[in-house]
Amino acid sequence: MRKTVSIIVPVYNEQENIHILLQEIHSYMKPLPYQYQIVLVDDGSTDGTLAQIQLLTQGDTTLRYLSFSKNFGHQAALKAGLDVCQTDCCISMDGDMQHPPELLPVLLQHREQGNDVVYTIREESTNLPYVKRVTSNLFYDLLNGLSSIELDRGSADFRLLDKKVVQQLKQLQEYDIFFRGLVKWVGFRQIGITYQSRERTRGTSKYTLKKMIRLALQGITSFSIKPLYIATYLGFVFSLLALAFVPYVLYSYYFGKAVSGWTSTIITIAFFGGLQLMILGIIGIYLGKLFMQSKGRPLYIVQQAYLPNEA
Ligand code: UDP
């Protein structure tokens, strides 16, 4: 029996890309001795993406899809794809052609060699906007510094996962999913390969600055509680500094200079006001996570699924 593989592609308003993406996937997968299926996860697209997918299923027996009731985000879409995956392995990739389909055979080849996870690392490339490169590197450095997992710079949601890894990931009930970290965290035999990211030729990036900051904060706070400790340390340091201020205050009082010092007072108030807000914010993020998790809401809602025979 031929080995089976699912290719999971989250798509959010990618109507210009789907057609060409499928074409390319087919051209690289057809020659391989695998029985493959493509699972498109429509993350609540508001353009013609879903209609186009539905149309394409008529002429393409490898195509399956899930459609969300609204936009739940890229990570939720990935989770949904994994949840329905029952093949020997799964490959996840973006729907905008930035993850080159010519890598599909390479990923499978590494699995043949006994690896359970084949992840990809985007090479520094001038194809990417400068700001994206800088912010991306900053994010990985920060995350690695703060948490106990070691993520490669430029890790992407383009990877192959063996069935046994998928099995573990399916069981996770985390509200805030950050796959790049989780996949490292589960262990098993892993290997990373590098690739050159392509330019996005059609459509626009769905990761706005707001979504990127959110993902970065999510990633950091999902894998580390160090920011909470840092807040405590900062509190200590500043209390000590404040203590050192006491002799000066007493001196000023006895020598009649008590009213001067307005500037330093204002600066201190402003500085500590900001610091306290920031630390409250950090605590708030963790509290918010607990809150969302405790409600136990599903990560996504599927309004339509097309998964003929075994999914
Ligand atoms: N995406 C999604 N839901 C979202 C945002 C993005 O499913 O809320 C999909 C998008 O269609 C694409 C992939 O996730 O297939 C990566 O998004 P994008 O290319 O916009 O991100 P970038 O490459 O700019 O980081």
Ligand code: MG
């Ligand atoms: Mg992209």
